[in-house]
Amino acid sequence: MLSGRHEAAAAELAAWAEDVRQPGVGARAVLLAAPPGWGRTAVLDQLAAVLSAAGAPATLLARVSGRSLPDGPGVQALVLRDCLMEAGVRRRAAELLCLDRLGGAAQRGQGARSLFASGLAAAVSFLLAGLAAGAGGAARRAGRAEDDGPAGENGAVARAARAVAAVSASAPVVVLIDDADSLEPDLAVTLIEKLIDRHDSRVLVVAAVNPGSGLASALTSRARYGLTAGRVHRAGADPRMGYKSRADLAGELCPALPPAAIQRIARRTRTFAEVFAAAGSVRLAAAVLDEAAAIAADPRTGVADRVVAAQAAHRVRGDLDDRDRLRQAQRQLTWDLEALGDLPAALGVAAAALAQCPPGDRYQDDREELSAAVLRLSRTVPAAHEDPLVAEMIAAAAAGGAAAGLAALG
Numbered sequence: 308m309l310s311g312r313h314e315a316a317a318a319e320l321a322a323w324a325e326d327v328r329q330p331g332v333g334a335r336a337v338l339l340a341a342p343p344g345w346g347r348t349a350v351l352d353q354l355a356a357v358l359s360a361a362g363a364p365a366t367l368l369a370r371v372s373g374r375s376l377p378d379g380p381g382v383q384a385l386v387l388r389d390c391l392m393e394a395g396v397r398r399r400a401a402e403l404l405c406l407d408r409l410g411g412a413a414q415r416g417q418g419a420r421s422l423f424a425s426g427l428a429a430a431v432s433f434l435l436a437g438l439a440a441g442a443g444g445a446a447r448r449a450g451r452a453e454d455d456g457p458a459g460e461n462g463a464v465a466r467a468a469r470a471v472a473a474v475s476a477s478a479p480v481v482v483l484i485d486d487a488d489s490l491e492p493d494l495a496v497t498l499i500e501k502l503i504d505r506h507d508s509r510v511l512v513v514a515a516v517n518p519g520s521g522l523a524s525a526l527t528s529r530a531r532y533g534l535t536a537g538r539v540h541r542a543g544a545d546p547r548m549g550y551k552s553r554a555d556l557a558g559e560l561c562p563a564l565p566p567a568a569i570q571r572i573a574r575r576t577r578t579f580a581e582v583f584a585a586a587g588s589v590r591l592a593a594a595v596l597d598e599a600a601a602i603a604a605d606p607r608t609g610v611a612d613r614v615v616a617a618q619a620a621h622r623v624r625g626d627l628d629d630r631d632r633l634r635q636a637q638r639q640l641t642w643d644l645e646a647l648g649d650l651p652a653a654l655g656v657a658a659a660a661l662a663q664c665p666p667g668d669r670y671q672d673d674r675e676e677l678s679a680a681v682l683r684l685s686r687t688v689p690a691a692h693e694d695p696l697v698a699e700m701i702a703a704a705a706a707g708g709a710a711a712g713l714a715a716l717g
Contacts, residue, residue, distance in 0.1 A: 309353060310559050310579075313346050316544040317353035320513055323540075324354070327511040328364060328479045334472065334503035334510040336539045338523050341546040343486075344578025347515035350544075351483045354513065358481055367480045369393050369471070373489030380491040384460040387490075387498060388467040391482070399474045461497040468501035472508040479509040487514040488522055495522050496529070504534040518546050550574070553582050560586035563593075568628040585626075592626035595619050599636050614643045621656055624663070634660055634673055641680050654684035654691060658700035678704035 309317070316339065323337050341347050351370075358366050371390045376383050471480055482502060487495055495514075502510050516523045523541075530539040545552075554573035558564070560583070564572075572585045599620040602608050617640035620633060627633050637660035644653035661677040664670055681704040685691040692698040 309346075309349055310556050312545055312556075313350050313353070316350045316542055317357065319542055319544075320350070320354045321357045323513075324358060324366065324479075324481050324511050325364075327481075327509050328366070330509075332509075333506050334475070334508045334512075334538060336499050336503050336512040336514065336526065336535070337542050338520075338526070338539070339513060339515045339542045339544055340518050340520065340523060341515070341544050342518060342548060342578075344580040345544075345546060345548055346579045346583070348485055349583075351485055351513065351515060354481075355483060365478060367396050367399065367474070367478050369396060369480065369482045371482070371484045371487075371490075373484065373486030376489060380460045380494055383491050383494055384463045387464050387494065391467045391471050396471055396474055396480065399478055460491075461493060464494055464498050465501045468498055469505075472502055472505045472510055475509040476507055479511075481511045481513070484512065484514040487516050488520050490522070492522060492525070496525055499526060500529070500533075500535055503538050513542075548577075548579055553579070556582045557586060561589050564589065564628055588623075588626040589628070592620075592623035593629070595623050596627055596629060596632060596636065600632055603636065603639055610643050610647060614640060614647065617643070621659070624659070630663065630665070634664060638673070638676065641677075645680075645684065650684055650688050651691075654681065654688050654697060655694070657681050657684060658694070658697045661700045661703065662696060 320337060320339070323335060326332050327335055339347055339350065355368060355370070357363065358368055369391050370393070371387060376386055471482070474480060484490070484495075484499075490498070499512050499514065502508075502512050514522070526535075526539045530536055550573050553576055554569055556579055557569045557572040557576075561569070561572075568589075572582060572589075576582045576585060599616040602616040603613055617636045620627075620636045621640060624633055624637075637656050641653050641657045641660070644650075644656065657677050657680040661674065661681055664674050664677060678700075681697075681700050685697070685701045692701065
């Protein structure tokens with residue numbers, strides 16, 4: 308599920324990706340600034356789906372999840388390098404390197420000329436040689452003195468980023484970095500700047516960052532005067548997740564919900580992620596209730612099937628706002644369980660339904676019928692009073708008057 312706000316953010320990022328594809332535009336970094344739980348990952352997923360869709364222009368896609376990276380700049384550098392090589396970047400780099408070695412640069416097109424005329428063939432060759440050494444060799448190299456310091460770590464990331472930028476002259480590349488603030492700051496700055504500092508590359512870096520991110524501030528300030536001037540931008544995403552924003556999101560995701568239910572979701576949540584989860588639960592619960600009602604309405608359905616369907620609806624009652632249909636299903640479930648001889652379960656369902664039955668004349672018949680069931684079943688269920696809810700509803704039913712008492716005798 309995505310809201311209009313998230314769809315708009317994904318569409319804006321897709322437009323940036325299309326711009327970068329055009330020759331002469333140059334590489335760009337776009338910062339998606341929003342707090343955790345806003346839906347940043349969902350937006351990046353949507354962008355990745357758009358870029359990977361059948362019929363979409365060919366684009367190499369690399370993804371980095373900041374939260375999944377190990378601690379320590381040395382290990383992070385190795386993982387970042389491997390992430391950049393995914394999605395065909397490694398294969399494309401090898402193809403271009405092979406073409407260069409075979410000669411005939413003048414016949415290979417502008418992308419290959421741009422790569423190797425700039426001296427990046429050596430960087431690609433070094434990178435591929437390092438990847439071929441395997442994880443064991445990478446770990447041993449990480450222990451060398453020259454790789455222990457920031458220069459060694461940043462150098463490995465920089466070489467990988469420059470190779471990706473070189474490859475992008477032949478095939479556009481989009482690099483998605485989720486939770487970018489979880490990266491080591493120096494590595495993150497090196498990674499992003501080296502991906503976008505070439506005028507002839509076609510790379511889009513989308514980095515999801517927190518509002519007030521130190522990484523975002525560093526990239527923006529350095530871009531004012533450095534090689535990346537004019538290439539670091541912020542997406543126009545609205546980062547607010549206050550009560551009104553949560554209520555608006557809940558209403559958009561579940562337009563059939565009454566205002567009271569929407570307000571309840573907004574009150575019980577703190578982030579958009581929690582709203583999405585609550586809305587998903589509401590939708591699932593509504594689907595379960597619909598299925599239970601359809602099964603109960605089918606005259607060919609047996610008692611056992613009705614019980615299974617109604618029990619499923621009863622279990623998700625906390626996510627349901629259609630209380631009238633829920634109560635109808637609970638009443639039928641109480642009768643069926645009683646008919647099958649499962650009296651404790653029948654009592655529990657009747658007590659729960661009675662507890663949620665609203666006051667007022669409109670619901671008087673429901674309350675009397677459920678009260679009667681609670682009283683009748685409590686007399687035949689040992690230890691019925693041990694359940695606090697059941698005990699409370701027995702007391703309420705006993706105080707319900709003569710109508711409930713007479714019905715209970717039937």
